[in-house]
Amino acid sequence: MEHVAREKGTSIVLALDPVLGKPQRLLEISTKILEKVHPYICALKINRQLVLPLGLFNGVQKILRLAQEKGLPTIMDCKINDVGYTNRVIAEYYFKAGFDAVIANPFVGWDEGLKPVFEVAKSKRRGVILLVYMSHNGAPEGYGQTVRDLKTEGNTLQYVAFAQKALDWKADGAVVGATYPEKIREVHSILKDSVPIFSPGVGAQGGDIKAAVKAGARYLIVGRAITLAEDPAEAARRIRDIAQNV
Numbered sequence: 001m002e003h004v005a006r007e008k009g010t011s012i013v014l015a016l017d018p019v020l021g022k023p024q025r026l027l028e029i030s031t032k033i034l035e036k037v038h039p040y041i042c043a044l045k046i047n048r049q050l051v052l053p054l055g056l057f058n059g060v061q062k063i064l065r066l067a068q069e070k071g072l073p074t075i076m077d078c079k080i081n082d083v084g085y086t087n088r089v090i091a092e093y094y095f096k097a098g099f100d101a102v103i104a105n106p107f108v109g110w111d112e113g114l115k116p117v118f119e120v121a122k123s124k125r126r127g128v129i130l131l132v133y134m135s136h137n138g139a140p141e142g143y144g145q146t147v148r149d150l151k152t153e154g155n156t157l158q159y160v161a162f163a164q165k166a167l168d169w170k171a172d173g174a175v176v177g178a179t180y181p182e183k184i185r186e187v188h189s190i191l192k193d194s195v196p197i198f199s200p201g202v203g204a205q206g207g208d209i210k211a212a213v214k215a216g217a218r219y220l221i222v223g224r225a226i227t228l229a230e231d232p233a234e235a236a237r238r239i240r241d242i243a244q245n246v
């Protein structure tokens with residue numbers, strides 16, 4: 001992904017989340033947007049909003065193939081969050097369908113939690129990106145809590161503990177909301193350049209592109225500000241240019 005971003009000069013990850021509709025129509029809309037926007041993005045992210053109506057194989061796979069043709073890595077935003085046995089099977093399916101990386105939730109821990117996901121990803125040379133601080137208003141209720149660190153037995157903040165796990169588990173990315181640039185800065189000071197920060201929340205959720213990039217976001221995940229724009233290509237180009245010129 002890093003080389004695609006460097007070669008194309010863009011840090012924008014497109015979140016392809018079309019609104020409710022019939023599967024055939026959703027597939028057409030998704031394909032159309034991707035055809036228009038691909039020159040300005042370095043990766044494609046899909047979530048269950050599209051997997052549920054289209055199905056993983058045949059439906060979503062058609063979009064993945066198009067992304068591959070365009071040289072774009074693909075991320076499944078499934079926020080894996082169950083016991084290890086189930087997590088492993090979920091990850092296997094997404095990787096089998098062709099995704100290059102999955103997003104997972106460190107709340108479930110390592111042992112019998114995310115360890116199997118990292119193992120599967122490593123064996124298939126795919127990636128795992130961890131949630132560290134989400135972008136929505138309610139994020140502080142979970143990610144901002146003060147918790148007890150099992151190793152030091154001292155108090156720490158949940159997202160600080162998650163950033164540390166991203167380092168310890170050798171995650172391929174950490175998600176921190178663009179709506180909380182101060183959290184991006186803090187997490188970046190922990191991760192440095194070892195784990196890149198993916199930041200959703202610019203545009204529709206109110207996050208500021210420049211503030212997120214200045215604080216240390218390597219990639220911006222952008223959905224509605226592009227997909228719902230009258231001219232998605234122009235919107236993507238504009239966001240790319242703002243981010244590149246920070």
Ligand code: XMP
Pocket residue numbers: 015016017047077079103131133134135136175176177200201202203204205221222223224225
């Ligand atoms: P918008 O339309 O708000 O879309 O630009 C954002 C996209 O990113 C997803 N999202 C998140 N994914 N952690 C994630 O892993 C987050 O904190 C987060 N916040 C938003 C959202 O599902 C949509 O696809």
